[in-house]
Amino acid sequence: MDPSIALLAPLALLASAAAAQAGDPPLTRYTDPQGVTYQARVWSLPMQQMTAANATxxxxxxxxxxxxTLPAAxxxxTMMCPVAPGGQVGAxxxxxxxxxxxxxxxxxRRQVESVVPRLAGYPAVGADxxxxxxxxxxxRIDPATRPAVNLDTGEMVAAKLLPPLFKLGHYELPPRFARDGGTIDVLCQVQADLSVLCRPAGSSPPEIAERLPVxxxxxRSTAARVPAKLTDGRPAAGKRTTITIRFEPDR
Incomplete structure (x- = not known):
């Protein structure tokens, strides 16, 4: 199984754990994968685990x-995360x-990059x-934390019944499409905790979707949390909608 997943929760606890650390740990000699030896100060924290309580x-x-394929059990x-000069835990x-x-x-690595916020709590030092x-x-990476998700089920509703979920900028498109414009359709589903999952559902021209990361x-949607009810009063959880993102040609 994979550590990244659990990094969602563990690092959410690092700030409080850091506050409990008294002073700097002693210098320890390490050797990186390239064989380079260096000295570092390393704070040791207790076991962490991603759970429904600390990750949507x-x-x-x-x-x-x-x-x-990840292990079923x-x-x-063991994770090692850098502490920046300002005291934040890096991704x-x-x-x-x-x-x-x-x-x-x-x-x-993927989860650290996409879901772990930078947290303060360690002593600041000079940038140099x-x-x-x-x-x-x-x-601990536990398969029990894996939610059951099926983006192919759920009532379809009009996009206007939900708040704007995200927008895409020209900078994320290959140069040709940013120059010529086009559209991308995105299918989004509201989860039980009102977080949102989305996937591409088509584009014009088709090459736009083909060129974007899967x-x-x-x-761009995992940070979204929607109200418990649609604007027409119905529960939002489980509902799906299709959003069309339009790109105007650069002038």
């Missing part, structure tokens, strides 16, 4: 959406002792400080 359905779904891994976390291209490691700083913690829609 949308975020948990994406945390499990990786190519490759819970897996414990560039690594899985200790695993091949960087493994399913677990790839999932961990030579000593690296990290937080290290065991992470997960671009979800990367």
């Amino acid at each position: 359905v949308a975020r948990r779904h994406i945390a499990w959406s990786v190519s490759g 819970p897996v414990d891994v 560039g976390c690594d899985v200790v002792g695993l091949n960087a291209d493994s399913v677990v490691a790839r999932t961990a 400080a030579a000593v690296r700083r990290y937080v290290r913690f065991p992470l 997960d671009w829609a979800n990367r």
